[in-house]
Structure formats: C-alpha cells, structure tokens
Amino acid sequence: MFDEMYSDDAQIRKHYLQVNSWLRTMSSTVISQKNFEAESHFKRIGITFSVKDDDMTERIIPFDLIPRILTNYEWAKIEKGVLQRAKALNAFLHDIYNSGEIFKAGIVPKEIVYKKSSYDQSMINFSPPRKIYSPIIGVDLVRTGKDEFYVLEDNCRTPSGVSYMLENREIMMKMFPDLFHTNRVLRVDDYPTRLLQTLMSLAPKKCDSNIPTVVLLTPGHLNSAYYEHTFLSDQMGIEMVESQDLFVENDLLYMKTVDGPKKIDVVYRRIDDEFLDPLCYNPDSVIGVPGITQVYKTGGVNICSAPGAGIADDKAIYIFVPEMIKFYLGETPILDNVETWRCERDDELTYVLENIEKLVVKEVDGSGGYGMLIGPKSTKDQISDFSTKLKSNPRGYIAQPTLDLSSSPTLIDNEVSGRRVDLRPFCLVGEKVQLCPGGLTRVALNKGSYVVNSSQGGGVKDTWVLAD
Amino acid sequence: MLSRTAENLYWISRYMERAETMARLLDVGYRMSLFPNPKGYHNEWDSVLSAAGAAQGYFTKYNEINQENVEDYIFFDEENPSSVYSCISKARNNALLVRTAFTPEAWVAINKSYKEILELKNKKFTRADLPNFTEWTIQQVNMFRGSANSLLRNDGYHFIFLGTFIERADNSARLLDVKYFVLLPTADYIGGNLDNLQWIILLRSLSSFRAFRWAYDGDVTSTKIAHFFILNNDCSRSLSFCINNIVYHLNCLKCSPDKISDIYSGLKSVHNSVKDETVESIIEYGLHEYVTNFVSKISFLDNQIQNHFFR
Numbered sequence: 001m002f003d004e005m006y007s008d009d010a011q012i013r014k015h016y017l018q019v020n021s022w023l024r025t026m027s028s029t030v031i032s033q034k035n036f037e038a039e040s041h042f043k044r045i046g047i048t049f050s051v052k053d054d055d056m057t058e059r060i061i062p063f064d065l066i067p068r069i070l071t072n073y074e075w076a077k078i079e080k081g082v083l084q085r086a087k088a089l090n091a092f093l094h095d096i097y098n099s100g101e102i103f104k105a106g107i108v109p110k111e112i113v114y115k116k117s118s119y120d121q122s123m124i125n126f127s128p129p130r131k132i133y134s135p136i137i138g139v140d141l142v143r144t145g146k147d148e149f150y151v152l153e154d155n156c157r158t159p160s161g162v163s164y165m166l167e168n169r170e171i172m173m174k175m176f177p178d179l180f181h182t183n184r185v186l187r188v189d190d191y192p193t194r195l196l197q198t199l200m201s202l203a204p205k206k207c208d209s210n211i212p213t214v215v216l217l218t219p220g221h222l223n224s225a226y227y228e229h230t231f232l233s234d235q236m237g238i239e240m241v242e243s244q245d246l247f248v249e250n251d252l253l254y255m256k257t258v259d260g261p262k263k264i265d266v267v268y269r270r271i272d273d274e275f276l277d278p279l280c281y282n283p284d285s286v287i288g289v290p291g292i293t294q295v296y297k298t299g300g301v302n303i304c305s306a307p308g309a310g311i312a313d314d315k316a317i318y319i320f321v322p323e324m325i326k327f328y329l330g331e332t333p334i335l336d337n338v339e340t341w342r343c344e345r346d347d348e349l350t351y352v353l354e355n356i357e358k359l360v361v362k363e364v365d366g367s368g369g370y371g372m373l374i375g376p377k378s379t380k381d382q383i384s385d386f387s388t389k390l391k392s393n394p395r396g397y398i399a400q401p402t403l404d405l406s407s408s409p410t411l412i413d414n415e416v417s418g419r420r421v422d423l424r425p426f427c428l429v430g431e432k433v434q435l436c437p438g439g440l441t442r443v444a445l446n447k448g449s450y451v452v453n454s455s456q457g458g459g460v461k462d463t464w465v466l467a468d
Numbered sequence: 469m470l471s472r473t474a475e476n477l478y479w480i481s482r483y484m485e486r487a488e489t490m491a492r493l494l495d496v497g498y499r500m501s502l503f504p505n506p507k508g509y510h511n512e513w514d515s516v517l518s519a520a521g522a523a524q525g526y527f528t529k530y531n532e533i534n535q536e537n538v539e540d541y542i543f544f545d546e547e548n549p550s551s552v553y554s555c556i557s558k559a560r561n562n563a564l565l566v567r568t569a570f571t572p573e574a575w576v577a578i579n580k581s582y583k584e585i586l587e588l589k590n591k592k593f594t595r596a597d598l599p600n601f602t603e604w605t606i607q608q609v610n611m612f613r614g615s616a617n618s619l620l621r622n623d624g625y626h627f628i629f630l631g632t633f634i635e636r637a638d639n640s641a642r643l644l645d646v647k648y649f650v651l652l653p654t655a656d657y658i659g660g661n662l663d664n665l666q667w668i669i670l671l672r673s674l675s676s677f678r679a680f681r682w683a684y685d686g687d688v689t690s691t692k693i694a695h696f697f698i699l700n701n702d703c704s705r706s707l708s709f710c711i712n713n714i715v716y717h718l719n720c721l722k723c724s725p726d727k728i729s730d731i732y733s734g735l736k737s738v739h740n741s742v743k744d745e746t747v748e749s750i751i752e753y754g755l756h757e758y759v760t761n762f763v764s765k766i767s768f769l770d771n772q773i774q775n776h777f778f779r
Contacts, residue, residue, distance in 0.1 A: 044576055221564050230567040240568045245470050256471040258623055258777045259723040 002145050002406040003418060004068065015071050015466055016409075018182045023066065028414040031065065035411075038063050038171050047167055047227045062459035063168065064410050067179075068421055068441040075465045078141065078149060078425065079435045081335030084325055086137045086427040089156060089312045091328035093133035097123045097308065107327055108320050113311060120273065120308025122280065126297060129202045130430070133306040136195070137427045138162075141335070143406040150338045150403065152422065154321070156313040157305055158270050161440040162426050163228040166191060166235075168462040169438070184467035186437035191426070192235035198430030203265045205299040206252070212265035215241045215255065219271045219287040229270050238268075248291035253301040266302045267292075273307050281307075315364045315398050316342070339401055343394040352399040353390065356383055359399045360450075361390065374450060376402050405450055408461070410443055420444045422452050423463065437465035469723070473569045474627045475778035476562040480578070481631035483562070484612050487555035489639035490542050491605035493520050496646070496670060498598050501535065513538045519646035522548055535598075543601055544589045552605055556585050559612075569624045574615040581608040606675075626717040630773065633717070637710035638766045643670070644697055645759045667693045674705055694755065695747040707762060708742040714769070715739060727776040734772050738765040 005016040012020050026034075042060050070078070095102050096113050103110040113119055138159025140152040169188055173180055196214065203212035218229040218240055233240035245255045246264070254261035269276065275285040280293040295301045311317060319340045322333040341348040341359075352359060356375050363371040373386040390397050407418035425439035441461040442452035452458040497516035513533045517523040522541060525548055530537045545551045560582040567575055585608075588601070613632070619625045667690060671677040676696070683702060684692045700706050715735065718728055741762060750758045 044579075045572060046575075046579070234568045239470055239473075241470065242472070245472050257723070258469050258471055258474045258627075258721075 001404050001418075002143060002148075004143075004406055004408040004421070005418075015069050019067065019069065019179070022176070022179055022182075023409075023416060031411060031414045034065060034175055037175060038065070041171055041174075042167070045167070045227075047163065047231075061164070061454045062445060063171070064443055064445075064459050064461045065172075065175075066409050066411060066416070067172065067462040067464045068408050068423075068443075069183075069464045069466065071466055072468055075437060077147070077334060078423075079437075081149070081151075081333070082137075082139050082141075082425055082427050082435050083433050084329065084331060084334055085139060085151065085154065085321060086134075086429050087433060088321065088324040088328050089137065089154060090132050090134055090429055092317075092324045093156075093306070093309055093312050094127065094131045095328070096311070098125060098127065102324070102327055105327065107323050108317075112316055116311055116314055116316070118273075118308065118310040118314055120311075122293070123306065123308040128306045129204055129302050132202060132429050133309040134312060135198050135202060135304045135429045137429065138424045139335075139427065141423045141425070142338075142403055143421075143423070144404050145406075149335055151321070151335050152338060153315070153318060154313045155424075157272070157310045159424070159426065160225045160228055160270075161424055162191065163231045164460050165426070165436075165438055165440050165463065166231075168460060172462045183464065185464045186467050188436050188438040191436045192232060194428055194434060194436065195232070196236040196238070198428040198432070198434075199266050199268055199304060201431035202302050202304060204296075204302045207265040209265070213263060214266040214268060215239045215264050217241055217243075217246075217267050217269040217271060217289075219275070223270070225270065232268075243287050243289050246289045246292070248289065248295055251295050251298045251300050253289070253292060253295045264301055266304060268304050273310060276303070276307060315362065319398075338403060341399040343390060343397040343399060348399075349390070349394045352397075353387055356387060356390075356399075358402060360402050361386060361397055361399045364396055364398060370455075374402060377450070402450070405444075408441070408443065410445070410459075410461075412445070412447075417447075419447075420450055420452070421461070438463045469569070469623050469627075471778050473566045474623065475774070476566040477569060477624050477627045478631035478773070478778075480559045480562045480566075481612075481616075481628045482635040483555040483559035484578075484609050485632050485635035486550060486639065487552045487559070487605055488609040489635075489643070490520060490550060490552050490555065491602040492674060493643065493646075494539060494542055494598060495602045496643075497538065498535075498602075499672065515646045516542070519642050520550060521642070522550060525549075539598055539601075544585075552601075553585055553589055556581050556608070571615065571618045573618050574612070577608075577611045577615040581611070584608075621720075623721050623723055626720045627777075629717045630714060633710045633713040634766060634770055634773070636705065637707055637714070638763060638770075640697060640705050640707055640710065641759045641763050641766070643674070644694075645756060645763075646670075676703060676705065679703065691747055691751065694751065698750060698758075699742060699745065699747060711735075711739055711742050724776070731769070731772045731776060735769060738762065738769060741765065 005013060005020070007013055039060060042063065047060070092102065096119070100110065102108045103113075134156040136159060138155040138161065140155070141149050142152055143149050165188055199214045200212050214236070215238055216229055216233045216236075218226065220226070220242055223229070229240055239255065241255055247254055247256070247261075249261075253264045253267070255264055271287055274282045275288045277288050277290060277293040278285045279290045281288070292301070292303070293307070296303050319337065319342065322337055325331055325333045341352050343349045343352055352361065356373070357378075359375045361373045361375070373382065375383065378386070405420035405422065408421045409416050410419040412419070421441050421443045423439050423441050425435055427433070427435050441463040442454070443459045443461055444450060444452045444457065445459045446457045449457060454460070493516050497512045500512035513535060514523070517526050517533070517538060520542055526538070526541050529541065529547065541548050542551055544553045546554060548554060560578050563570060563575055563578045584604075588604070616625070616628055619628070668677065668688060671680050671693065680688070680693070680696055683696065683700065696703050696706065698707050701708050701712060703709055718731060718735070721728055
C-alpha cells in the first residue's frame with residue numbers, strides 16, 4: 001500500500017515534513033478542541049448531506065484536520081491528464097450527437113450508446129455553444145503508487161462536492177493560519193470566479209450582452225446538495241432560481257424579478273435531465289421549466305451541462321475513454337483507466353465469476369458506493385448471493401480489480417493513523433480548459449475500508465497542492 | 469432581484485417584527501394582571517387576545533381565559549399562525565429559501581432563534597417565566613435587525629425594512645387600539661387613575677417609558693401619550709415614524725420607478741393622516757376610528773406592494 005506521508009523506508013516524505021512537525025505540537029486536548037471548532041462551524045453554516053437509508057436525516061460530513069498534500073510535480077501530471085480527459089469527453093459527446101465518427105471508425109459500438117437511457121435522442125444534430133456539453137467535470141482519481149494514478153470514474157452531469165473543497169480550506173486557514181505561512185499552498189478560493197467566467201463564456205447565440213445573465217437552477221431546499229447551490233450562487237453573485245421563478249416567452253427564458261421579467265442567458269442547472277422540462281422529458285416534473293428545451297434548441301439560452309451529457313460518464317462508456325483520447329486528440333492518455341471487465345461479454349463474465357473474491361463488482365447504473373461487492377471484504381454468503389444476481393443480469397454489472405488505495409495520515413481518536421483516500425478535482429471547460437489546484441479528498445475512516453463515500457463512513461480532508 | 473426573493477425577505481422581517489409585538493402584547497397583559505383593578509374589571513387577557521387578532525382562534529380551542537392558556541396560545545401554539553413560535557419558524561423557513569440574499573450572520577441569527585424556541589417550547593413553564601420569554605423574543609428580533617446591517621444596501625435590504633415598518637405600523641396601531649377600544653369602552657374612564665396606570669404600562673411594555681419622560685415635560689397625560697405614539701417622529705414605534713420609514717425605503721428602491729410612483733400615490737393618504745393631523749383633532753374624531761382607518765390604509769399599501777413587486 002502506498003503511503004502518502006511515509007516513504008518505503010519509513011522516512012517522512014519531504015512535502016509532509018512541516019505538517020508532521022505541526023502534528024507533533026498538538027496535544028490531544030488541542031485536537032479535540034479544534035475538531036469541535038470545525039464541527040460547530042460546519043453545523044452553523046449548515047453544510048450537510050442526506051443519507052439514503054436514514055429517513056433523509058441531515059448529517060455533517062466528518063472533517064479530518066490533517067491535509068492531504070500533493071507536490072507540484074504530482075499535480076502537473078494530474079492536471080494534464082484531467083484536462084486531456086475533459087477535452088476528449090466533450091469531443092465524444094459532440095461526435096455521438098452529430099456525425100458519429102467514432103462509430104464509423106469502429107472504436108465504440110453504436111448499440112452501446114444508443115441503448116443507454118442517458119443518450120438523449122432529442123439532442124441529435126444539435127450543437128451547444130463552443131460544442132461544450134459538460135463544462136464542469138469531476139474526475140474521481142485513486143492512487144496506488146508514487147506515479148500511479150487511476151481514473152475510477154468521470155462525473156459529467158453536475159458533480160457535487162466543490163463546496164467542501166472551498167469550505168475545508170476556509171476552516172483550515174481560520175484554525176491554523178501558521179500552517180499556511182510555512183507551506184506555500186496554491187489557492188482554490190478563486191474557483192467560483194473561474195466557474196462564473198466559464199459559464200459566461202458559454203452564452204448562447206441570441207445573447208446580445210457582453211455580460212451574460214447566469215443563474216443556478218436548484219430543485220429546492222430538500223435537495224441534499226442545497227447548501228452547495230446556495231454557496232455557489234452566493235460566491236458567484238448570481239441568482240439561485242427555482243422553477244416557479246422562470247417562464248418561457250417567444251423562445252426566450254425569463255425570471256420574474258421586482259423589475260419585471262429579466263432574460264436569462266445561461267442556466268447552470270443542478271437538476272437532472274429528466275426533470276428539466278415537463279414538455280420534453282418527465283411530464284410529472286414540478287421542478288423543471290415547461291418549454292426550456294425549445295428555448296435551448298433555438299439558441300435563446302444555454303443549459304449547463306447539456307441534456308444528454310450524462311452518457312459520457314456511464315460506466316459502460318468509461319472503458320472507451322483512453323481510445324477516445326487517442327481518436328479525438330491524437331494523444332497518449334496520461335491517466336490510466338482501471339482495468340474493467342464487462343460482464344455482458346460471456347468470456348469476461350466467466351473470468352469475473354471465477355475471480356470474484358479478488359474483484360470489485362459494481363452496478364452499471366449504481367452510485368454512492370451502493371449496489372457493489374468488494375470481493376476481498378465479503379463473506380462467502382455475500383459472494384454467492386451477488387454471483388446469483390450477476391448471472392441473472394450480466395449486462396447490469398462491471399468488475400474491476402480491488403485497487404490498493406493509497407493511505408493518508410488521519411486523526412482517529414486523536415491519534416494519527418493511516419486511512420485510504422481518493423481525490424476528486426474539478427475541471428472547468430469553457431473558453432479556457434482549466435483545473436483548480438486542489439479538489440475533494442475523501443477518506444475511508446473505518447480501518448482497512450476502501451469505501452470513501454460519505455454515506456458509508458467516509459470523511460473529507462483539505463487538499464493541498466504545493467506551489468513548489 | 470427575483471420577485472420570490474424580495475417577497476421572502478419582506479415576509480421574514482414582517483414575521484420577526486410580529487413576533488416582537490406578540491411578546492410585547494403578552495407583557496402588557498402580564499403587567500396589568502399584577503395590579504389591582506377597580507370595579508373587578510379583569511379582562512386584560514381578553515384585550516390582549518383581541519389586539520393580537522387571536523381571539524377567534526383562541527376560543528375555538530379554549531372555553532375560558534386564563535394566563536397559562538393565553539400565554540401558550542400566543543407564544544408557542546403552532547395552530548396560531550401569529551404565535552411567536554409560528555412567526556419565528558416561518559421567518560426561518562423563508563430565510564432558508566433566500567440564503568443567497570442573506571449574509572451568513574443574518575442566517576445564523578434566525579436559525580439560532582428557531583433552534584432555541586424549539587427547545588423552549590418543549591420545556592414546562594410557569595407564570596413567572598413570561599417576562600423571560602418576552603425578553604428572549606425581543607433579543608432575538610434585535611439580533612436579526614442588527615445582523616441585517618451587514619447586508620448589501622440593495623433592493624433586498626429595503627424590502628426587509630419595508631416589511632419591518634409596514635408590520636410595525638400595523639402593530640403599533642393595534643396596540644393603541646387595545647387601549648381605547650377594549651380596555652376603556654366608555655369615555656368616563658378617560659383621564660382617570662386607571663387610565664394613567666394603563667397608559668404607563670403600555671409605555672413600559674413598548675420600552676418607551678423613559679423615552680417618553682425625556683420627550684415630554686410634566687404629567688403623563690393621555691394626549692401626550694397619544695401624540696407620542698401617533699405623531700412623534702422621534703418615537704421609533706409611532707405611526708408617523710413608521711410611515712416616514714416606509715416612504716424612505718420605497719424611495720431607496722432602485723427597481724421599477726413607475727411602480728414606485730404608483731404605490732406612492734396610494735401612500736399619500738396614509739402619509740397625510742400622520743403629517744397634517746393634531747392629536748386634538750384625532751381624539752375628537754375618535755381614536756378608535758382613526759386607528760381602524762389607519763390599519764385599513766396600511767393593509768391597502770401592503771396589497772399594492774405585493775401586487776407590484778411580488779407577482
């Protein structure tokens with residue numbers, strides 16, 4: 001297992017030296033007090049999430065005081081790799097909704113794409129501004145060695161968690177200002193500004209203003225990411241709207257303001273495709289805007305991300321991303337995919353069933369760490385139950401090797417102990433393609449666990465990228 | 469600014485202001501109940517319920533009037549839409565919906581009040597707790613108003629204070645009405661001892677007794693008090709003060725000049741009723757009639773604001 005702080009010969013890595021000596025100065029009383037301080041802060045501002053199987057009770061995500069540190073060298077690779085991926089994914093989306101070159105070249109079988117419910121047929125032959133479908137891409141990365149980073153999945157719809165990246169940094173700077181004097185940590189607090197610039201650069205053709213009007217569309221305060229919606233709108237200084245604030249007239253989208261109707265140019269939507277427009281998608285949606293798709297298709301408004309962008313982060317499409325990079329960009333992939341077996345193929349299913357105790361098996365449409373089997377961590381009964389499910393619906397599953405996720409020093413009962421982590425940086429794709437130097441580091445707080453999801457015992461850390 | 473946001477801000481401050489009035493009203497009743505009344509006249513709680521606009525709701529739930537029930541109904545009852553609890557919880561819900569139009573401190577102030585009243589609500593209380601509840605409520609509302617100072621001075625800020633002063637104008641008028649309309653139904657009492665005592669209690673409940681002493685020389689008379697609460701621009705709860713502030717905040721709005729001038733024409737008549745009047749002419753006309761008339765003009769103004777900006 002790769003340890004982020006200790007090298008193989010048990011030496012502290014250079015970029016962790018400062019943090020390590022800081023850790024030694026903290027008594028367990030101070031740690032408890034700082035933990036309490038952080039927790040009260042998160043409670044007060046209401047940064048909560050809902051848990052599926054717990055009557056939607058609001059909880060605070062546990063925050064670990066020890067930052068996860070990446071050197072500038074390590075980051076350079078991640079940055080190049082993520083930017084490359086983000087460009088390729090957008091090129092792929094444009095291609096599959098237009099001329100379909102990648103099908104003709106025989107790289108991706110078109111049946112796989114066409115059969116997916118996330119493939120939106122109404123988007124065929126339509127091209128959004130700058131041909132960008134997914135302006136915000138969250139790429140989930142794991143590390144298994146010094147130079148070994150793997151992409152676990154891409155999130156091309158409305159990846160969440162960026163508010164944690166920003167709030168975690170805020171609380172760290174507030175509680176431990178000295179740490180930021182002794183370490184040169186690249187800033188992340190300009191992310192909202194960059195996000196706004198990105199969205200403004202994606203104004204539709206009918207926008208006649210130099211300063212496009214951008215809004216954030218939220219499903220409302222019952223949504224588990226509502227805090228993030230309010231936080232981002234607030235930081236960008238844009239209106240956070242709900243469906244009842246919006247209406248369509250003469251192929252334009254307006255919001256109702258105290259000044260009368262105001263035209264909207266770009267909608268950063270945080271609602272799912274199917275709820276966007278009851279006239280076009282789910283007719284029962286009460287959180288969508290009737291007629292918004294018509295406005296979109298006629299260039300009156302841009303919807304970010306584009307309807308149908310979700311096909312690009314489908315687990316069945318994931319395996320083709322390295323090929324996409326070669327095909328669209330003519331480049332060699334910088335970040336590797338995790339080896340993946342598609343259970344719909346007979347030979348691969350056989351392999352998976354024979355080696356299931358070594359593999360991680362996931363539902364193709366699952367998320368949040370639910371509906372998956374971690375072979376090495378499961379009992380015989382669990383494995384046999386899962387194998388039965390797998391055999392009855394092979395198309396619904398993929399399998400991957402159990403990755404030995406890197407471990408990062410974490411405070412457990414006020415003692416430092418290694419826990420496994422992943423990383424989600426947030427890539428912005430507009431006029432510029434850019435990556436904010438930082439991201440969301442999730443940590444599996446249970447000893448030996450691989451599951452970093454907040455719904456299942458995961459916590460978060462501040463993520464540092466050092467300037468030099 | 470979104471219409472929905474403006475509407476929410478307007479109502480947050482109305483609810484917070486109303487919570488304060490309700491608490492102060494209870495304090496009036498409480499103080500009055502501590503003094504011996506001549507002629508066995510003991511309907512102070514009745515008058516409190518009328519002034520709170522809660523009499524009808526109260527009597528569908530209770531048959532008789534006593535302090536515990538009135539206190540519970542006006543402070544904590546969820547079924548009473550104007551109880552302090554209902555007001556704070558509605559203000560908090562509205563605040564949740566407009567968090568982007570609020571600074572973190574304004575949100576924290578309201579959220580904290582809500583969390584605390586939930587706790588208070590579940591505790592057993594005694595008669596003697598009432599002054600503490602009142603004090604607590606006034607503190608919460610002051611905290612909210614103080615935190616509103618951190619807001620950007622945009623239309624949202626002015627909608628908050630439009631709500632505050634519309635609600636206060638309405639509430640101050642109703643408080644005055646308790647005095648004339650219910651407590652002293654006949655003119656015989658005016659100027660008598662009881663009258664003075666009750667006026668003073670009213671002043672104290674509005675935290676205005678000292679202010680009144682500073683503002684007027686000599687005896688406490690009903691004419692002076694009426695002047696203080698209706699026409700004195702230095703008294704922060706007077707009808708005149710409220711109207712001046714409504715005019716001010718309306719003029720500060722940057723949106724829709726044509727809508728504002730339309731509202732302003734409706735505002736004129738209520739403005740005149742505090743600007744060009746003397747306290748003698750009001751009393752001659754009838755304080756109750758004057759107040760009723762004032763309340764209906766405020767309600768018209770409120771309708772205009774809602775129709776012009778929030779629809």
